[in-house]
Amino acid sequence: MSFAEIVDELPEMRRPLEGHPGALYGFHVKWNPQGTRLMFVVRWRRADGFGRREGAFRKNHVVTMNADGSDIRLALPAGVWAKGGHHPNWCPDGEHIIQNLNLFGTGLRFASYRYDGTDLRALHADIPGGGHPTLHPDNRHVLTDAYTREYAAFGDGTTPLRWINVRSGEEMMLARMRTTPLVEGPMDCLRVDPHPAWDRSFCRIVFNTCPEGRRRVFIADLTASV
Numbered sequence: 001m002s003f004a005e006i007v008d009e010l011p012e013m014r015r016p017l018e019g020h021p022g023a024l025y026g027f028h029v030k031w032n033p034q035g036t037r038l039m040f041v042v043r044w045r046r047a048d049g050f051g052r053r054e055g056a057f058r059k060n061h062v063v064t065m066n067a068d069g070s071d072i073r074l075a076l077p078a079g080v081w082a083k084g085g086h087h088p089n090w091c092p093d094g095e096h097i098i099q100n101l102n103l104f105g106t107g108l109r110f111a112s113y114r115y116d117g118t119d120l121r122a123l124h125a126d127i128p129g130g131g132h133p134t135l136h137p138d139n140r141h142v143l144t145d146a147y148t149r150e151y152a153a154f155g156d157g158t159t160p161l162r163w164i165n166v167r168s169g170e171e172m173m174l175a176r177m178r179t180t181p182l183v184e185g186p187m188d189c190l191r192v193d194p195h196p197a198w199d200r201s202f203c204r205i206v207f208n209t210c211p212e213g214r215r216r217v218f219i220a221d222l223t224a225s226v
Helices: 003-009 011-017
Strands: 022-031 037-046 058-066 073-076 085-090 096-101 109-114 141-144 158-165 171-178 204-209 216-221
Touching (some): 003 011, 003 022, 003 037, 011 058, 022 085, 058 096, 073 096, 073 109
Antiparallel strands (some): 058 073, 085 096, 096 109, 141 158
16 A cells, blocks of 8 residues: 555645645554554645644644555544544544544544544543543543653653543542653654553553663553553
């Protein structure tokens, strides 16, 4: 599957890019849990926009397709992402995607949408989003972390693992950990993102941290929480 094939299938994605010199590249390629569809973030960068993050220089699209490359859909257009957003991830049902999005102009919220671009909604109107969110199969709880510059961070190089009930609005901090390495590198290229991920049983998670300034990988059993 080439970028040319993707944009040919999605004129609503192609038209805003026509006449503007630039290049496409992709990242965040992920199978849904059922192994039936792929999610792919297609990013366009203007030719003179290297290192620029403004919407005029960079456009992000979430594209999905069947395992054989058929049924290509634009799940999230660049215009929605441009309002603020990051880190899409499949939901357990294999039909929906969870992502941090600024739907209301009031900051990031945990949002979800269907693989074909329908059913876009906030999971909770008031709970601030952030980090790398995943939805638990109970459809009530979101697990996420936080970047050191996000609101949930503590300002001292430590950040939380957040366990959020998006129905009741209740939030629990599962852990507070150091995530600032001894050396962050240019443009934070050596930063440590906890990036919590579930095992197949949805009882344990694996995440990164750096308790002594050096990257470590931890496993936590959340049986008591879930």
